[in-house]
Amino acid sequence: MTDAYVALEGERIVEARARAPGTANGELVFTTAYTGYEESLTDPSYEEQILTFSYPLIGNYGVREERFESDRVQPNAVVARELTDDVAEWLDGEGVPAVDHLDTRDIVTEIRDEGAMKCGIAAGPDATEEDALEQLKQCKHMSEHRDIGAQVSVEEPVVYNEDGDGQRVALVDCGAKGSIIESLVERDAEVHVLPYDATEDDIEAVDPDLLFISNGPGDPENFEQAGEVVDTYVGDVPIAGICLGQQVVASALGGETEKMEFGHRGVNQPVRDLRTDQVVMTTQNHGYTVADPGDNLDVTQINVNDDTPEGLENEELGIITRQYHPEANPGPHDSLGFFDDVLDLAEESS
Numbered sequence: 001m002t003d004a005y006v007a008l009e010g011e012r013i014v015e016a017r018a019r020a021p022g023t024a025n026g027e028l029v030f031t032t033a034y035t036g037y038e039e040s041l042t043d044p045s046y047e048e049q050i051l052t053f054s055y056p057l058i059g060n061y062g063v064r065e066e067r068f069e070s071d072r073v074q075p076n077a078v079v080a081r082e083l084t085d086d087v088a089e090w091l092d093g094e095g096v097p098a099v100d101h102l103d104t105r106d107i108v109t110e111i112r113d114e115g116a117m118k119c120g121i122a123a124g125p126d127a128t129e130e131d132a133l134e135q136l137k138q139c140k141h142m143s144e145h146r147d148i149g150a151q152v153s154v155e156e157p158v159v160y161n162e163d164g165d166g167q168r169v170a171l172v173d174c175g176a177k178g179s180i181i182e183s184l185v186e187r188d189a190e191v192h193v194l195p196y197d198a199t200e201d202d203i204e205a206v207d208p209d210l211l212f213i214s215n216g217p218g219d220p221e222n223f224e225q226a227g228e229v230v231d232t233y234v235g236d237v238p239i240a241g242i243c244l245g246q247q248v249v250a251s252a253l254g255g256e257t258e259k260m261e262f263g264h265r266g267v268n269q270p271v272r273d274l275r276t277d278q279v280v281m282t283t284q285n286h287g288y289t290v291a292d293p294g295d296n297l298d299v300t301q302i303n304v305n306d307d308t309p310e311g312l313e314n315e316e317l318g319i320i321t322r323q324y325h326p327e328a329n330p331g332p333h334d335s336l337g338f339f340d341d342v343l344d345l346a347e348e349s350s
């Protein structure tokens with residue numbers, strides 16, 4: 001039954017079945033992850049995007065809150081070949097439109113050929129093609145969401161493991177996944193989660209052993225203030241970053257970022273460490289990348305598929321960043337050692 005319409009850039013309409021009603025627009029991206037739909041759907045890095053799952057059946061092990069990465073569903077809408085009732089009811093309850101019974105192979109091929117694109121969705125008994133086209137018209141490019149940090153960050157500082165024995169971390173929350181905070185707390189760190197626009201004074205008040213820039217949605221150029229604090233603290237305090245964090249650190253230190261054609265989203269992206277030649281499988285979710293690391297950072301890890309930088313470091317200044325998600329959730333746990341490495345850095349310099 002056709003009661004949903006997906007309008008793609010170029011005004012191509014794809015018919016579908018409504019699983020959660022409503023209208024939405026956003027940049028259309030896809031993930032190849034075959035598990036971890038609860039984690040992906042609650043990952044703040046998906047803010048303002050429409051997420052297509054290339055794996056055909058989504059929801060076959062239910063919906064459990066303990067697997068959530070934040071307190072809400074983050075993409076603006078969801079597209080899959082087949083969504084189970086559990087997932088459809090969850091998305092419906094959250095007011096996030098969802099559609100299935102369309103050829104997601106075709107959608108993914110279109111994104112791979114044309115790049116991540118604008119998209120409008122209309123789903124539900126009264127939905128029309130015109131509604132989907134109207135949504136498409138309203139859709140902005142990711143880089144046009146200039147204050148996207150405010151949509152995903154804490155408003156006030158939150159402290160985890162206060163008075164813990166470990167290192168004190170100032171984590172600039174550009175849309176942090178919960179398991180990044182957990183990975184630090186599990187290693188005894190006292191984690192001060194600060195708003196995305198935290199100032200030098202806010203960081204000073206924490207007096208951190210480590211400055212950590214989190215993951216987050218959209219164009220790293222829209223996180224100017226996070227770049228400013230990197231610039232202020234570089235050399236004084238060790239610095240770590242994950243995903244958007246790597247991009248912000250690189251641009252603050254003289255590098256350049258750019259938008260990729262359709263990005264990396266999945267749980268089996270191969271990454272080679274250039275020092276050991278070891279390859280690990282990693283979890284990824286990004287549409288931007290570091291195009292030029294500048295003179296202050298060495299590329300220590302690369303993506304095996306397209307050679308893009310996956311790890312940047314400066315030993316002297318105490319900087320380690322990763323483009324992928326070492327905290328996994330979803331995905332392989334092979335890179336959790338990153339958290340030990342950055343907390344060791346903090347300990348050495350404290």
Ligand SMILES: NC(=O)CC[C@H](N)C(=O)O
Pocket residue numbers: 045214215216217218219220242243244245285286287288289
């Ligand atoms: N997971 C993330 O931090 C995403 C990084 C950035 N927003 C991108 O899409 O490239």
